[in-house]
Amino acid sequence: MGGAAAPTPAALEAQAWGWRYATRHRWALCEVTLRIEPGERVLLLGASGSGKSTLLQGLGGVLGGADEGEELGALLVDGVPAAQAHGRVGMVLQDPDTQTILERVGDDVAFGCENLGVPRDEIWPRVDAALDAVGLDLPLDRSTATLSGGQKQRLALAGVLAMRPGAILLDEPTANLDPEGVTEVRDAVAAALDATGATLVVIEHRIDAWLDLVDRVIVLGTEGETTVVHADGTPKAVLGARGAELAAAGVWVPGHPPAVPPPPAATPGEELLRTRDLVVARRRGVPVAGPFELTVRAGEAIGIVGRNGAGKSTLGLTLAGLIAPETGRVEASAVLAEGAKGDPIRWTSRALLTRIGTVLQSPEHQLLARTVREELAVGPRALALPEDEVNARVDDLLERLRLTALAAANPYTLSGGEKRRLTVAAALATRPRVLVLDEPTFGQDAKTWAELVGIIARLRDEGAAVVVISHDEQVLRALHARRIEVGA
Known part of the structure; x- marks a missing residue:
């Protein structure tokens, strides 16, 4: 050196x-x-x-x-x-x-x-x-x-x-x-x-x-x-x-792969999102990827892959209605929009909550509350759900994502893997029809990886569309994801 x-x-x-x-x-x-x-x-x-x-x-x-x-x-x-x-x-x-x-x-x-x-x-x-x-x-x-x-x-x-x-x-x-x-x-x-x-x-x-x-x-x-x-x-x-x-015990050991869910039982269903001549950018006037002609369907997993810096996360944020297209459009079907006006980028935060859920690449960028339990309740309370329904959803997610013992903990004191499971759980709390997940299995041991992939697969099989941005080829294979390569 x-x-x-x-x-x-x-x-x-x-x-x-x-x-x-x-x-x-x-x-x-x-x-x-x-x-x-x-x-x-x-x-x-x-x-x-x-x-x-x-x-x-x-x-x-x-x-x-x-x-x-x-x-x-x-x-x-x-x-x-x-x-x-x-x-x-x-x-x-x-x-x-x-x-x-x-x-x-x-x-x-x-x-x-x-x-x-x-x-x-x-x-x-x-x-x-x-x-x-x-x-x-x-x-x-x-x-x-x-x-x-x-x-x-x-x-x-x-x-x-x-x-x-x-x-x-x-x-x-x-x-x-x-x-x-x-x-x-x-x-x-x-x-x-x-x-x-x-x-x-x-x-x-x-x-x-x-x-x-x-x-x-x-x-x-x-x-x-x-x-x-x-x-x-x-x-x-x-x-x-x-x-x-x-x-x-959950340690990743070569030659001992974790369990994976069965393949989807049904073919993809109705169209939920479509892009037309979509070019994406983090900063206006600086395009990073595109144009894309994509369809996102109910009951389907899509894997967005490509090299670092190719624009994968930017594409995901644009599909999620969080970044405006540089050019082109992201269009929601009538089934997904359910009365919301215009394309997803024009929707209110509350409209997005039940339609498109997002997990960002860095968990810290979306933590809002003082405890894990309060974090999971943010979305359901924003929807003005009855308190007993909020508590039922939170308790269910705490159990499914192995977070029950951490319910009273400050989210910022969790390990990286625990923060990732928390942000995935928070996205699921409002039960959106489309999920955009950026590196959802980051920081997971073999046991929690298998459980998390199993949850995502069940959501897919129940009719949700799942867009997974990941370098983890194993998770894309486990979900039988249709691959979209960015920057090819």
């Missing part, structure tokens, strides 16, 4: 450590004890909600102080409390939007180096090398607001690599990337580790791309209130000898 001498790799340690968020009764982790030696490359696994992301955030020193939660035990980096180990750990979180700080690509990558006091004449060679390493060939003055989710993820990784920390912590760094992007990020991490010798801890549900890179697998689980290490060893020892057991 060029520049100054590589840092020494960092040692990471948890000593009977625990963390409880200020708004939660249950500990996210409790009494977890483990040590990661300098230079080790560790894949951290566990079911959704097992505390993996909280542990990484603690090691990265970003959990906050006593006003954010309660802490037990100690988290150490090179024997120093993690919160005081400035510059020794670099971290890429689940949501890259939370780490995009500055308006221009070059400034954003340089930000961490500037905070660490790296000499100015060394910063920009580091920035160039880091962007090259993650395959992000963009002008340094490119606006970060124009980047896709996958591009922002690589930008966040470039910012970490430029700081040259002793440990690199990655929380699902490839979750929203196309297959080429996954390979680029994985290879960029490998090159950085080879050049620096840094310690690596990576959380991924889909682990195939990382198995050749890591030398140790740690699996977290719970026994009562205590966090335990269910398995710890080489990838072969852990995934080979205990693969079936771990898969049953």
Whole structure:
């Protein structure tokens, strides 16, 4: 990667450590004890909600102080409390939007180096090398607001690599990337580790791309209130000898695929949406994809696929009536409109609620309430449903999406996978005829993935139209989705 001498790799340690968020009764982790030696490359696994992301955030020193939660035990980096180990750990979180700080690509990558006091004449060679390493060939003055989710993820990784920390912590760094992007990020991490010798801890549900890179697998689980290490060893020892057991607990294990729903029993029904010469854009005058001639039918799943930055999410938002077409139209059939006037972009928010439900790529962008239960009640209450009907719908969704134990929790304290299930549940609460789901299976363990896909398949079979934007080929196959490729 060029520049100054590589840092020494960092040692990471948890000593009977625990963390409880200020708004939660249950500990996210409790009494977890483990040590990661300098230079080790560790894949951290566990079911959704097992505390993996909280542990990484603690090691990265970003959990906050006593006003954010309660802490037990100690988290150490090179024997120093993690919160005081400035510059020794670099971290890429689940949501890259939370780490995009500055308006221009070059400034954003340089930000961490500037905070660490790296000499100015060394910063920009580091920035160039880091962007090259993650395959992000963009002008340094490119606006970060124009980047896709996958591009922002690589930008966040470039910012970490430029700081040259002793440990690199990655929380699902490839979750929203196309297959080429996954390979680029994985290879960029490998090159950085080879050049620096840094310690690596990576959380991924889909682990195939990382198995050749890591030398140790740690699996977290719970026994009562205590966090335990269910398995710890080489990838072969852990995934080979205990693969079936771990898969049953929700861990993604190669060779142990989750259950998938049966194919649809009926052919697609009546037309609900149609596009005519549709060209889509996030900013007026800057088209990103099209023209499209699409039909969306009842009882059908459609998969929108393509490379990062091709315009998939923009197409989804336009179909959902949340972004105006650049040119062309999105037309709703009389069956879907049910008296609403004009095309979906002209509908009121209340009209959209019962007709087109949307799950955005970043869950945080659509969280509105203080608790999970209140979040699920927002839509039904906006429809002025009777309170007993609101409660019945909320209770049903809490149970179906495995969120009952989190009903009183602040949505922002949930894991990435739990937030995703919450936003899907909130979209289902108003029972729309069309669902537009952007990466609906992000952050799910194998068990919750199968349950979520099963719910989507049932909605399809009950007559809803489901538009799924995803790089997860497995979910598109499981739903027997008709594929629409953007940017071909």
